[in-house]
Amino acid sequence: xxxxxxxxxxxxxxxxxxxxxxxxxxxxxxxxxxxxxxxxxxxxxxxxxxxxxxxxxxxxxxxxxxxxxxxxxxxxxxxxxxxxxxxxxxxxxxxxxxxxxxxxxxxxxxxxxxxxxxxxxxxxxxxxxxxxxxxxxxxxxxxxxxxxxxxxxxxxxxxxxxxxxxxxxxxxxxxxxxxxxxxxxxxxxxxxxxxxxxxxxxxxxxxxxxxxxxxxxxxxxxxxxxxxxxxxxxxx
Amino acid sequence: xxxxxxxxxxxxxxxxxxxxxxxxxxxxxxxxxxxxxxxxxxxxxxxxxxxxxxxxxxxxxxxxxxxxxxxxxxxxxxxxxxxxxxxxxxxxxxxxxxxxxxxxxxxxxxxxxxxxxxxxxxxxxxxxxxxxxxxxxxxxxxxxxxxxxxxxxxxxxxxxxxxxxxxxxxxxxxxxxxxxxxxxxxxxxxxxxxxxxxxxxxxxxxxxxxxxxxxxxxxxxxxxxxxxxxxxxxxxxxxxxxxxxxxxxxxxxxxxxxxxxxxxxxxxxxxxxxxxxxxxxxxxxxxxxxxxxxxxxxxxxxxxxxxxxxxxxxxxxxxxxxxxxxxxxxxxxxxxxxxxxxxxxxxxxxxxxxxxxxxxxxxxxxx
Numbered sequence: 339x340x341x342x343x344x345x346x347x348x349x350x351x352x353x354x355x356x357x358x359x360x361x362x363x364x365x366x367x368x369x370x371x372x373x374x375x376x377x378x379x380x381x382x383x384x385x386x387x388x389x390x391x392x393x394x395x396x397x398x399x400x401x402x403x404x405x406x407x408x409x410x411x412x413x414x415x416x417x418x419x420x421x422x423x424x425x426x427x428x429x430x431x432x433x434x435x436x437x438x439x440x441x442x443x444x445x446x447x448x449x450x451x452x453x454x455x456x457x458x459x460x461x462x463x464x465x466x467x468x469x470x471x472x473x474x475x476x477x478x479x480x481x482x483x484x485x486x487x488x489x490x491x492x493x494x495x496x497x498x499x500x501x502x503x504x505x506x507x508x509x510x511x512x513x514x515x516x517x518x519x520x521x522x523x524x525x526x527x528x529x530x531x532x533x534x535x536x537x538x539x540x541x542x543x544x545x546x547x548x549x550x551x552x553x554x555x556x557x558x559x560x561x562x563x564x565x566x567x568x569x570x571x572x573x574x
Numbered sequence: 575x576x577x578x579x580x581x582x583x584x585x586x587x588x589x590x591x592x593x594x595x596x597x598x599x600x601x602x603x604x605x606x607x608x609x610x611x612x613x614x615x616x617x618x619x620x621x622x623x624x625x626x627x628x629x630x631x632x633x634x635x636x637x638x639x640x641x642x643x644x645x646x647x648x649x650x651x652x653x654x655x656x657x658x659x660x661x662x663x664x665x666x667x668x669x670x671x672x673x674x675x676x677x678x679x680x681x682x683x684x685x686x687x688x689x690x691x692x693x694x695x696x697x698x699x700x701x702x703x704x705x706x707x708x709x710x711x712x713x714x715x716x717x718x719x720x721x722x723x724x725x726x727x728x729x730x731x732x733x734x735x736x737x738x739x740x741x742x743x744x745x746x747x748x749x750x751x752x753x754x755x756x757x758x759x760x761x762x763x764x765x766x767x768x769x770x771x772x773x774x775x776x777x778x779x780x781x782x783x784x785x786x787x788x789x790x791x792x793x794x795x796x797x798x799x800x801x802x803x804x805x806x807x808x809x810x811x812x813x814x815x816x817x818x819x820x821x822x823x824x825x826x827x828x829x830x831x832x833x834x835x836x837x838x839x840x841x842x843x844x845x846x847x848x849x850x851x852x853x854x855x856x857x858x859x860x861x862x863x864x865x866x867x868x869x870x871x872x873x874x875x876x877x878x879x880x881x882x883x884x885x886x887x888x889x890x891x892x893x894x895x896x897x898x899x900x901x902x903x904x905x906x907x908x909x910x911x912x913x914x915x916x917x918x919x920x921x922x923x924x925x926x927x928x929x930x931x932x933x934x935x936x937x938x939x940x941x
Contacts (some may be wrong), residue, residue, distance in 0.1 A: 498890035498905030
């Protein structure tokens with residue numbers, strides 16, 4: 339049997355941390371193991387090297403947004419899944435741009451948090467409805483170009499359809515729906531601030547055939563990311 | 575619409591009053607001033623009948639001109655037609671006056687000038703200046719034809735200064751009043767807009783307060799029951815109650831930027847009814863949404879009400895900006911086919927039933 343993914347929860351409200359722990363415990367495959375719970379980010383320092391595969395990070399700790407701390411966590415080798423009561427598209431975009439793997443709003447937690455953690459551990463794209471919303475709302479001039487199909491799949495997913503229903507609506511397979519949505523997410527990993535987590539996601543997406551290197555909009559070169567000393571070998 | 579109407583009405587009202595004043599001034603001048611002079615000097619004219627006929631022609635020109643300006647701003651053709659009739663009649667009257675006495679017995683110059691003011695004062699100022707200059711030159715021409723002497727030239731210049739000066743002053747004054755009326759109307763408009771904003775803020779605050787009060791009656795007792803243990807979180811009914819209250823709380827927090835009359839606001843109002851039946855409704859928007867016209871909004875909210883009525887326990891409504899329009903979608907557990915009201919007004923509705931889940935999208939296109 340595969341080793342369970344290890345996870346740390348950074349959450350200042352004990353009752354929320356307890357709820358997340360219960361979702362992890364109730365996963366039938368026991369695919370995730372909770373190794374640490376901390377009320378702030380200082381709890382992580384002092385441990386050499388990442389103490390968990392994935393961090394579930396509440397974006398608001400003691401009343402302060404901690405999106406700016408994400409690049410540091412990512413550079414230290416963590417994969418970050420943001421878990422937040424906020425759902426403003428700007429905050430979602432900033433979080434992803436800073437290198438977080440996925441964004442799960444508190445309303446989406448029960449259905450998506452464990453899956454998002456597993457996807458992050460495997461460097462695979464995971465797109466929640468709040469992420470789809472932020473992508474659809476994105477008006478920035480430097481946003482990546484999405485195809486009509488990718489946009490339509492994201493729109494129907496944001497609207498609340500299951501991926502199987504989206505497939506029926508678009509007359510394509512559920513797998514192709516996942517492909518479109520993942521490709522849109524991968525295109526975002528290729529833009530903005532360089533981060534090892536984004537490179538890992540892109541590498542994995544190319545390996546999985548989600549996206550071809552030619553489809554990546556070259557807003558930044560890989561050379562600049564490769565020069566980053568914090569970048570290790572892309573994870574498998 | 576409501577913000578513009580009072581301004582246009584107010585500015586229009588002032589302008590009409592100024593027009594009526596000019597009509598009275600011109601008609602009064604022709605009747606009392608010109609008519610009085612004509613009667614007073616009736617013995618001096620070669621043919622009093624001809625002078626009277628010209629006076630009547632100009633009276634008809636004033637009538638026509640008054641009708642034109644009271645109906646609205648006349649075009650250049652009718653305005654200049656009236657002005658040229660007045661110019662021709664006044665020149666003919668002047669030419670038919672006895673030699674050497676023309677200025678003394680002339681009644682027509684002043685009236686012609688006033689008729690020019692009547693039909694041209696809201697047109698470009700250069701048109702009125704051109705007309706008054708043409709009228710003055712015609713009069714001077716008649717004088718020169720009769721043989722101009724120094725005394726007559728001085729008399730001509732005196733009448734020119736007095737009469738044309740008065741006409742220019744009146745035309746300029748009315749235009750200045752027009753501008754002032756525009757300013758007054760603009761000031762009234764901004765005051766009206768401020769009042770409307772205040773009223774809007776009051777409506778929003780009142781609606782929010784009402785919802786807050788409703789939460790006191792619904793969410794607070796539920797939390798109290800959970801706290802003392804009389805409500806069991808494991809009970810499905812309790813979980814549904816929690817979901818509904820959570821949806822209401824979320825909406826209360828998300829309502830900072832809404833104005834009455836917007837589609838989002840109306841959908842919230844539609845959702846309220848469903849929530850009272852215990853349906854957990856969530857509403858989300860993506861992207862800057864375009865303004866949707868009233869009739870199209872009605873088609874969309876009619877569909878919303880029909881769908882929410884069929885919902886069993888939950889509904890998700892989303893509004894997303896799409897190319898040239900907006901896509902409003904509904905995903906809910908109706909369990910059965912929903913018969914939607916007719917589309918139209920630029921709104922196309924699509925639907926899909928998938929097991930127990932129902933999806934519908936109303937797409938409004940501005941093109």
